[in-house]
Amino acid sequence: MSNYNMSAEEKKFLKQYDITQFERPSVATDIAIFSILREGEIENFRKLPKKSLKLLLIKRANYPYKDCWALPGGFCRPNEDIYETAKRELFEETNVKNAYLQLSGIFGEIGRDPRGWIISNTFLALIDGEQCQLRAGTDAWEAKWFSVDLEKNEKKNESSEESATMETEYTVTLCCESDNISLSVRVMEYKEFRNYHETVRYEILDSVGLAFDHVKIILQTLLSLRKQVENEATIVFDLMPELFTLTQLQNAFELILQEKLLTANFRRKIADYVIETEQIIEGAGHRPAKLFKRNVKAFYK
Amino acid sequence: MSNYNMSAEEKKFLKQYDITQFERPSVATDIAIFSILREGEIENFRKLPKKSLKLLLIKRANYPYKDCWALPGGFCRPNEDIYETAKRELFEETNVKNAYLQLSGIFGEIGRDPRGWIISNTFLALIDGEQCQLRAGTDAWEAKWFSVDLEKNEKKNESSEESATMETEYTVTLCCESDNISLSVRVMEYKEFRNYHETVRYEILDSVGLAFDHVKIILQTLLSLRKQVENEATIVFDLMPELFTLTQLQNAFELILQEKLLTANFRRKIADYVIETEQIIEGAGHRPAKLFKRNVKAFYK
DNA sequence: AAAATAGTGTCTGTCAGACAGTATATC
DNA sequence: GATATACTGTCTGACAGACACTATTTT
Secondary structure (H helix, E strand, C coil): CCCCCCCHHHHHHHHHCCHHHCCCCEEEEEEEEEEEEECCCCCCCCCCCCEEEEEEEEECCCCCCCCCEECCEEECCCCCCHHHHHHHHHHHHHCCCCCEEEEEEEECCCCCCCCCCEEEEEEEEECCCCCCCCCCCECCEEEEEEEEEEEEEEEEEEECCCCEEEEEEEEEEEEEHHHCEEEEEEEEEEEEEECCEEEEEEEEEECCCECCCHHHHHHHHHHHHHHHHHHCCHHHHHHCCCCECHHHHHHHHHHHHCCCCCHHHHHHHHHHHEEEEEEECCCCCCCCCEEEEECHHHHCC | CCCCCCCHHHHHHHHHCCHHHCCCCEEEEEEEEEEEEECCCCCCCCCCCCEEEEEEEEECCCCCCCCCEECCEEECCCCCCHHHHHHHHHHHHHCCCCCEEEEEEEECCCCCCCCCCEEEEEEEEECCCCCCCCCCCECCEEEEEEEEEEEEEEEEEEECCCCEEEEEEEEEEEEEHHHCEEEEEEEEEEEEEECCEEEEEEEEEECCCECCCHHHHHHHHHHHHHHHHHHCHHHHHHHCCCCECHHHHHHHHHHHHCCCCCHHHHHHHHHHHEEEEEEECCCCCCCCCEEEEECHHHHCC
């Protein structure tokens, strides 16, 4: 700390202070790394490749939750800031150094990890999936991209003048096409409005094949990503390569929001964030698209 | 965890697993508790009381940072979720049970606390200040509401086609009128756009009178509060009592955003969130205002 | 009547949604 | 020419910003 000069008395206090006298948790990070990747093979030379929103999962080689899939993550090391832990883990899995990384939550519920008291600080990462090199799998280690699909199912809605409750069931479907793996897990969302305040709580209904409380982390992170995309366009660019077509960009928005957008309107909305380049996409069985780059100036208000 | 049956092998693994073999941090929470309170005495019987955005600070009775002011907070106890820690601390300081509480950041930089490796999960809390009962001060303990003022000072702005940097100096002024205390602290914000990604970093310039890195926490929490208020109106209601006038509500918006709003436009914007009651404010030296309550149904999309 | 706040009506320009239409590559 | 995507123009209605105006209470 700058501007802080210790007195002799304070130095003495610190010398006597024993931080280990209190019970401490382990602190870990789990990262929901999203990207946009091609789904399967190109069926028709005319058609654009079908892309989908992907999430990186790792097959656990050890107990607990051996053979289940989990978010990449790890323990925070001494002399390491948690953001550094997240950065390091991200790099170890994907070889990506400069990705978008954002705190998305804390999960510290008692019993969430059978090994003991482990608090996880969770992060949202967005990367350009085509660019990244996944760490090679070994016998003990395997990482795969899973396509993400979120289904919302309103269950119950009660509201009076003073209070309201809203129960929503979410089904998260994670598919790894190449390996023919499909995980379908469900989480319940309980929203309450009582005492003039809103509270939200999540509960896992079933989580077969997914480790720990990672379903919850995935769901909450995905919902917060969506909300952000609705509010500001800039975050989506973190999924894009240096040069991209406007259709690709629109596709990224559509995959996150899970809804179709109208092209003319979309282009008007993002016009200020992009600059047209001289280059075009070649080799497609149809009219080629112009390539755009980010307009750096537009990313500042 | 539901849906999780352990094998004998796994049970054996967990029995052998020693979580204490790794070095662990202490985990704490610090809470930025905001409210809106009357500033000083009523000078003119005609005028409305002047209100301001207040932040709760506590005078540290012990080392480190003895006699400095700090955010209320404390260590996370075993068998306690961090949200519970925050709730507990909030209740201990303010006697408020059902306040709005939201994760606002993690601070785990090495050296942020001279006592050792302490990671702080920080929270934003909004409460109706008029309703809350501050815990009584003792010789060893003192809590005060400080008015918050944020000043922005753009310092440097460079941008090219590929990259941009933006340096902003923030001055946070915290005043406790009743005790004639005024703390003025400065934080530098470094925004960078490089490798097609934006990063933000904060650095304390000076922090006289404020403990630890709490300036940073205060600034970042306040900025995120502002951003949220710009995006959705609902969060501001957490600062209001059950019944309130529209002028009071507008005032709350203005204090957070630090800008004047136009009344007619404001009322149109929040019209759906409120319901008129039969009651009116009495005893003012001017036309009395109607009292409104929250429209519970509007708080759900 | 003066002071001070409470509350409303309306003009304007911007922008999002909807939709129709045109353009241009490859095969 | 068929196919498929790329890209543009314009109508509409909603809404945010600006501003002028009216209303009501106490002293």
